């Protein structure tokens with residue numbers, strides 16, 4: 001066992017963490033609803049292809065969508081029941097996605113994988129791929145691909161920072177499923193052929209730090225409470241001292257980062273023979289009556305989740321999928337729990353800014369707050385002028401979409417949205433030559 005303090009990173013902001021609304025709420029299992037909408041695109045990459053038809057009977061843990069390429073992921077039914085639809089639906093984030101609609105028969109008949117016959121790296125990675133596991137911290141990148149780097153890696157970093165305000169799902173899992181996380185780490189070490197593991201936890205979670213103290217082979221690193229500590233590049237620097245150069249990835253410096261929930265999903269796939277069919281998320285904010293940390297079946301409608309938490313207080317002005325910094329404001333509640341969901345946050349008008357943006361006053365606050373040392377105002381201005389080449393020159397592609405720039409912008413500029421759009425335009429510009 002070793003416990004040490006992480007390195008200081010100069011850049012980053014301090015945001016009120018609002019964790020206390022749900023930090024003491026143990027994870028509750030929400031009963032699966034009568035109807036579930038399971039998305040075929042809950043990951044980065046090509047959508048899964050449906051392998052069931054309307055009218056088919058399915059069991060919990062049965063594959064209903066098959067990965068359709070190297071960067072894709074399998075999708076499983078999270079209940080037993082009947083397929084009653086395969087539909088394109090515009091969800092609460094404005095994304096048109098194909099969903100498999102399943103009517104729950106409440107028999108809870110479940111299919112499991114066979115026991116593994118060996119625990120060699122190749123077998124573990126194949127199981128993780130089969131189980132449809134993707135980065136559950138929000139990225140949604142297929143985990144098996146991350147476990148097959150071109151060159152050998154030397155450090156596995158476990159991301160226990162959870163620096164987003166309001167969110168506590170990783171925190172509760174670190175307290176309630178410490179042993180399972182440890183076992184998941186052992187399997188990931190084996191899959192990557194890595195000896196060294198560091199677990200980075202922000203110092204506002206002393207009980208979680210204490211929980212991991214007992215594992216002699218883990219290097220527990222206490223991180224400063226700073227946003228966005230959970231972003232890969234910061235976490236790697238603060239836990240290992242390694243710097244990931246601009247345009248490079250963690251594997252370029254010999255590191256693989258895995259999120260707490262992803263580690264548990266790997267443990268369940270390998271040891272419990274379970275595909276990924278449920279997630280743990282935090283439902284919080286001053287706009288929800290009973291904030292909770294919930295385990296929900298994938299495909300559960302957000303409306304049902306909100307109702308299970310007692311409903312809105314009546315003052316809700318904004319609902320966010322994810323944390324308030326990196327999450328996305330929802331245009332409707334027509335969304336369904338995905339693999340990558342970490343929270344549903346309901347905010348009152350006084351807890352969020354609903355003010356219309358005004359002109360940039362060139363104060364430079366956004367640049368001062370940017371952990372990637374970018375000039376957000378210039379990227380935005382280039383984007384608004386349709387000058388995507390300049391947006392790229394100002395480093396748009398290196399933006400983490402962390403929201404630190406917009407946090408204190410006096411003009412309330414929608415910097416993150418505009419930078420995210422400029423990234424899309426730059427990609428299109430490159431594809432079209």
Ligand code: SF4
Nearest residue numbers: 360361363364366409
């Ligand atoms: S913080 Fe806002 S107002 Fe200030 S320079 Fe940046 S975009 Fe402009």
Ligand code: SF4
Nearest residue numbers: 370399400402403405
């Ligand atoms: S420009 Fe990107 S990386 Fe920099 S603060 Fe804004 S969102 Fe974060």
